[in-house]
Amino acid sequence: MDIGDYEYAAVEYERIVYNNPPPDVVNQALLKEGLCYKALTDYKLASSVLSRANLFLDQDSTNYVIRYEIALNSYLAEDYPSALSQLTQLEYFFKNNGYDKVLFLHILTLNALRRWEEAKEKYQEYVNVNEVELTVEEAYGFLNKTKIKDSEKAESLSYFLPGVGQMYAGYFGRGLLSGFLQAVFIGYGAYSLYEGYFFSGALTGVGLFWAFYSGGSRHAKYLAQKKNEELTAKYNEPIKEALLKRELSK
Amino acid sequence: MRSILIALIGFMSHQIMAQTFDENIAFVNYLNVNRNYEQSLFLLNKMKSTTSSRTDSLNFFVGKTYYLDQQLQNASDFFDKVQDTSLPFWNESVFFNAFSKLNIEHYSEAEKLLKENSFESNLLKSLKDFELAGSHLLRRDFVTFDYISTNFSQNYFQFSQQEKSLISIREDLRNHKSKSPLLAGIFSAVVPGTGRIYAGKTGLGLGTLITSVIFGLQTWEGYRKDGVESARFIIFGSLFSIFYVGNIWGSVYTIKIANEEFNEAVNHKILVDLHIPLRTVFN
Known part of the structure; x- marks a missing residue:
């Protein structure tokens, strides 16, 4: 197998799943398979593969990465409701243990869904711990004079x-x-x-x-x-x- | 970390060779059950490049995967490449190949394939007759269908219902009278839209009738009030005439479409009947 042959790698990760290993290994394999499809820019398929993982096991680092990848690939595939669902769960399970690293994606997803009031609150959280060029007022100033049509x-x-x-x-x-x-x-x-x-x-x-x-x-x-x-x-x-x-x- | 990665890549590069042929095929079956046909075809192609022998088996599984993915031209192409009649899945290959050819309307090839092969078991002999009869029914060759269908025993649960169904379709076709394009044209000439109603397109026919009435009334109004040389009469009269003539031609065309739709629906039903026994017998 050549380096970068993601299609082949995806098949072999699927073979690991087929061989019925313990659930944590299945999750690892599905994660890697999902990453292969992400590298091939097939975000919808990546999200679909990752969603087969058993996320009711321990909320450990693998679980965290899988949830993040589902959210990211769903966002990239413009399936914003699915992305938001995973981000909400990430916030619940990993509030003090990694959620801050996916906060940006949560904001982007809420923005895409035009849920700007919630996004503004998240952006405030983000700005509190990150140096960003855009202040909250600059970013969401449009809310006072929004031209969104009914x-x-x-x-x-x-x-x-x-x-x-x-x-x-x-x-x-x-x-x-x-x-x-x-x-x-x-x-x-x-x-x-x-x-x-x-x-x-x-x-x-x-x-x-x-x-x-x-x-x-x-x-x-x-x-x-x-x-x-x-x-x-x-x-x-x-x-x-x-x-x-x-x-x-x- | 880097050494682990290199080791992993090295390990995976030998995976395909490390697996036995049967293990790989079992994995292909798993992929197919999960409708993961792309991965299945990818793996089978990799196996082709690493396996010099057993090409017949590989061609069969590629054909079967295409068949499951409903790419029936490709399926038939690969089934055609299977040559070894001693293979355990030879019979399956023949029947699925014939069915694929029937789907892509290569009726003669399907019949030739079935006739060239003889089968030991009575079940498969009867299945062969059943598929051949179905092919002739698809071609509307009723004489041959009637002749072959005398062999229908209805003794095999796998396709006894489908044998009855083919005979029932044959009866329906016997009683079915194709609609006449000429009659539809005459109907539409007398009363615009009725040719389409005759074709079974009631909504379309009524729509045509209403539109014709709309143009017709305005033409009459222009003639009555302003005379035959008035712009109003000429404009609406022209529109009415174009629509009137177009509607006659459209009615003839609608009949052709209606007849084609009928035949397609019947053929679909026949193909479903031909398909069900294959899945039952070979799974």
Whole structure:
């Protein structure tokens, strides 16, 4: 086997599991197998392999590392709820015995889930024992003026007044265009009815208006969600950078 | 620490050779049971590079792993490489290979493979007839199916139910009348959308009918109020005409799709019936 042949190594670690050794050896093998998949950047598979470990054995150093690796790989695979679940357990079992080393990941995970109030408290804990470039106020100052949108509200607004939901979501031009088109269709419908073209007015004018009206409202909801993702990245990025800079300097 | 690491790497590099062939195969089976096919194929390929003999066995297990992973073209390719008829899993290889070929619609190859091989046990002789009959049913070769199915004894619990099922499918196919694309086109020409309802796509047909009515009414309105040369009549009339003609063509096409869907559903049922006995007999 060549050095760095992680795929082969993973198979051989699985063979150790297959040979049915004591539970602590199984856990060790699964840990190593998970690390192989992490090295191969298959974080989802790494997390899946690591999750097979028996974490109800002694809460020892191996257990700690496995939990940390599950949390890390889940985070990297963007499975934030699973990452948070492991981090919560790490906090419970290893509060005075290693939790401080995974605190940064806990903050990143809470940030990704937009649970910023909890993340802020954790960040305060982190800053208390680490020198970080970003103060708590600088990191979470956005909480006082957050621009996160309520996607349900965006949808409702567009039902109430076409185009306004898109404007609320931060897409003024799209809102204007949507509102204009719907005004044109309903205007055409009304004019046709007035002129005695009942079928054209009802079917084309009102029909197209209705299609754009309901579609526009759903689109407003989508735009609000899209904007929230952009804002989340914008808010979280400086915190992530500060934390990783500090962690990598250790 | 470094020396321990080097020792560990050295140990692992000899693992594959240190394990006996049977131990490795037992491990492959464990991986397959856990649906860990990637690792299984990886290990089998490693074994190929370190084992000069027993290539037939390795080809069989690679084929079986592909078969379990539902990569049936690859499965068949590797089963084809198994040549030694004295191997303990030769019979299994023949049947799984034939089944893989049926799945990828290589019916003639599957039948040739089954016919070329004779089996000692009555169970396998009957299973061979069953699979051959299934292949002819997949091809809608009813004459040969009827001839072979006279051998169905329903004596073997492993596939007695499936024998009954194939005969039942045969009866269904006998009674089934394929829908006519011509009739669907005529229906849609008379009343837009009805060709699609005839094809079994009621929702699509009603949608087409409503849309046609919407365009039709506006065309009539334009004609009634402004005459045949008015822009309103020309625009809505054109839209209606395009939609009307398109709908006739669409109805014909929908019938073809409906017939294909029916045949696919029947073939799927046949393949399931052909598959169940293999798992029962060879596991």
